[in-house]
Amino acid sequence: MAKIKKAFFCQSCGFEAPKWYGKCPSCQSWNTMVEEIISSSNHIQSQQLEQITYQPFKPINIQDVGKVDFQRISALDSEFDNLLGGGIVPGSIMLLGGEPGIGKSTLLLQIALMLDKKILYVSGEESAEQIKLRALRIAQKNPNLYLYSETQTQEIFKQVKNLEPDLIIIDSIQTVYSDLVQSASGSIAQIRECAAEFQRLAKSTNIPIILIGHINKEGEIAGPKILEHIVDVVLQFEGDRNYTHRILRAIKNRFGAQHELAIYEMTEAGLHPVTNPSSLFLSDGQDIYSGTSVAASMEGARPFLIEIQALVSPTVYSVPQRTATGLDPRRLNMLLAVLDKRLGLQIANKDVFLNIAGGLKINDPALDLSVIASIVSSQFDHLIAPKFCFAAEVGLSGEIRAVHKIAQRIQEADKQGFEKIFVSRQNAIKELKTQQIQIIEVAKVSDMMKLLFK
Ligand SMILES: [Zn+2]
Structure with a gap:
């Protein structure tokens, strides 16, 4: 025993x-x-794996590396493929994280239905009938999609051996369990063991595996960080369930660029890729209020415009409230200190609320200038022209600093029909083919304010 x-x-x-x-x-x-x-008994473990055809990796001469590209499997969804750097790599193990109900199963079911491959969809969450019901709403049909309600990894391995699929989807890592560990499914020991077993399966059979992982209330992939170390790719769904759009971000990718993102729109018939994200995050420009400005942001390799809203109002508390939604609150506090010191803005006894429209979370220093413009606009109740746009970092002495990929940001603003973009003088933009946008180079926050609010 x-x-x-x-x-x-x-x-x-x-x-x-x-x-x-x-x-x-x-x-x-x-x-x-x-x-x-x-x-855990290593003895049983090795026996289990021997049942599966074993194809060990061999050392490759450095000169041959890159000559043979991975035969990536295209997901036939351009957003998803781009996010992964060109498709699914055989033998890779991927983790798709997100809050319950955000659309993880929908996205993978959709990809499974679109592909012309043999796919094993293992669900410990839903019965085959429930999945079929959801699949009926999606237009695509794949005759080689196999649904399997099972939670024990050893049973799953048996079916993998029988079926020999081209792709395996596990929904979810928290519901599967291994016989080799006696604690309950969803516990750290189980998640770790199951992920390790799936990793060995993927590497030894060259079948790619996608694991779905639920995110806990702290916004981390439930259970351990250890899971992120085991897998090759970590994709995370972001966004609010109250909005129709969903952002899928590559947090880790051994086969492509990190921090790349894909944007989808949730509809009755599934998730649709959004090709013009700027249109999603900008209001139609019909009603203009003070405190609103547009920033040319960059996420991964993709530029898009977002709306930043600020509200400055006298506080009724002894300590004023400072809230930032979608932006680092420490960044907001720093920018407020700059406004106070360098512009003499009387803001110490004001509540400041800042919001990035559309439920986005963005960590891009190029938003600084837009944040500052929005705060000043709200403070004095002066409108910013709706066709003005901003892209620069602000330093502690109130200097406006250069940001990376400025040309793409300017081109995106130009494409969206903006009239003026405020950038740093340090960016030194020389020749840039634009249709109509006027590039305004500024050196200090105080200079920009003179130009904006004459
Ligand atoms: Zn710890």
């Missing part, structure tokens, strides 16, 4: 320890260590 082994696991980072700690020695979180049963 197998001896029962126990260990403590940090629920936040997956750190394993033989004894309990109040504070995780690895990620320093408090009260995250939980005892779980593990009873």
Whole structure:
């Protein structure tokens, strides 16, 4: 009989320890260590894997690397393919994370129905009938899609051997369990073991595997960070369930660019790729209010325009409120300090609310100038012309600094019909083919304010 082994696991980072700690020695979180049963036997493990045809990787001469490109499988969805850097790499293991109900299963089911490949869709969440019902709403039909309701990895491996699919989808990693670990499914020990088993399966058979992972309330892929280390690609769904658009971001990608993103629109018939994202995040320009300006942002390799809204109002509290939605609050505080010190803006006793329209989360210093313009616009109740756009970072002394990929930002604003774009003088834009946009180079925040609010 197998001896029962126990260990403590940090629920936040997956750190394993033989004894309990109040504070995780690895990620320093408090009260995250939980005892779980593990009873792993390497002997059974290796037997299990031998049942599957084993194709070990061989060392490659450095001169041959890159000559043979991976025979990527195109998902037939240009947004998804671009996000991955050209398609799904055989033998790769991918994690698709997101909050429950955001559209993870819909997207993968859609891809499974679109592909002309043999696909095994394993669901521990829904029955085959429920999946069929959802599939009926999607226009595409793949006669080689196999649905399988199973949660035990050893059973899944047997079916993989019988069916020999071209792609495996596991919905979700939190519902599957391995016989080799005795703790409940969804526990750290189980997730870690199952992910490792799937990784070995992918590497040994060359079948790509996509794992769906639910995200917990802290916005992290539920369970361990350890999962992110095991897989080759981590894609994460962002966006608010209250909006129709969904943003899929590549957080990690061993085969392509990181921080690339794809934008989808949720409809009755599934998720549709959005090819002109700027149109999604800008209002139609019918009603103009003070405190609103447009920033030319860059996410991954893609430029798009977003609307930044600010509201400045006298506080009723002893400590004024500062809220930033979609933007780092520390960045907002820094910009407010710059406004206070360099422009003499009396803002210390005001509440400041900042919002990026459309539920986007953006970490791009080029938004600074637009944030500052919005705050000043709200403070003095002066409108900013709707066809003005901003792209520059602001430094602590109020200087306007250059940002990367300025040409793409300007071209996107030009394409969207903007009249003026404010950029840093340091960017030194020389020859740039634009249709109509006027490029205004500014050096200091105070100079820009004179130009904006004469
Ligand atoms: Zn930890």
